[in-house]
Amino acid sequence: EVQLKESGPGLVQPSQTLSLTCTVSGFSLTDYSVHWVRQPPGKGLEWMGVMWTGGSTAYNSALKSRLSISRDTSKSQVFLKMNSLQTEDTAIYYCIRAKDYVMDAWGQGASVTVSS
Amino acid sequence: DIVLTQAPLSVSVTPGESASISCRSSKSLLSSKGITSLYWYLQKPGKSPQLLIFRMSNLASGIPDRFSGSGSETDFTLKITKVETEDVGVYYCAQFLEYPPTFGAGTNLELK
Numbered sequence: 001e002v003q004l005k006e007s008g009p010g011l012v013q014p015s016q017t018l019s020l021t022c023t024v025s026g027f028s029l030t031d032y033s034v035h036w037v038r039q040p041p042g043k044g045l046e047w048m049g050v051m052w053t054g055g056s057t058a059y060n061s062a063l064k065s066r067l068s069i070s071r072d073t074s075k076s077q078v079f080l081k082m083n084s085l086q087t088e089d090t091a092i093y094y095c096i097r098a099k100d101y102v103m104d105a106w107g108q109g110a111s112v113t114v115s116s
Numbered sequence: 117d118i119v120l121t122q123a124p125l126s127v128s129v130t131p132g133e134s135a136s137i138s139c140r141s142s143k144s145l146l147s148s149k150g151i152t153s154l155y156w157y158l159q160k161p162g163k164s165p166q167l168l169i170f171r172m173s174n175l176a177s178g179i180p181d182r183f184s185g186s187g188s189e190t191d192f193t194l195k196i197t198k199v200e201t202e203d204v205g206v207y208y209c210a211q212f213l214e215y216p217p218t219f220g221a222g223t224n225l226e227l228k
Contacts, residue, residue, distance in 0.1 A: 035217075045165070045208060045219040060216045094164060101153060101212040104176065106164040 002026035006110035022095030122220035139209035153213035
């Protein structure tokens with residue numbers, strides 16, 4: 001069974017760094033890319049970035065200066081780090097499996113609140 | 117970035133009736149390989165989005181054939197026939213032709 005599960009702190013202080021982990025099972029990170037998408041409360045979906053099967057990355061230019069995505073294939077984990085968090089970064093953060101540009105499996109999402 | 121405009125933003129449907137949602141792209145989503153890179157997702161209340169339609173008209177695994185997708189290079193339609201209670205939620209179109217991938221604002225489907 002294909003599963004993706006996001007984990008991380010639910011609360012982050014303004015100006016601090018967010019660290020999230022996406023742990024996957026049922027597929028290999030060398031066969032499928034993993035994307036990150038976020039959704040502010042009551043709003044739509046914003047693509048953040050991707051970890052490609054070969055280990056390279058791509059980022060949304062609006063977030064590129066603050067965002068880093070990495071992975072540990074031996075642990076089937078993909079990591080997201082974003083610094084200088086502000087209240088507008090409050091959102092549900094999803095990791096998503098994709099192949100041939102088809103994002104076909106989403107994690108349950110990790111709710112992150114930026115507040116002091 | 118490619119902008120996707122959905123209409124309507126909200127639709128109310130009687131169970132058993134049909135519903136259509138439109139998605140218009142600011143740019144052709146037809147790739148040089150002949151693939152139209154338009155996708156439809158449904159986000160049920162309190163859940164993660166799920167894939168309904170990929171590459172404009174292909175039904176995702178496990179999705180009932182009450183759902184169908186069609187369109188041209190810039191104008192797309194998701195049709196739901198015989199709407200059921202479980203179809204309630206927000207429908208998003210998305211494009212993955214160019215980076216960054218972008219999503220429409222969403223269409224909220226509710227039952228009358």
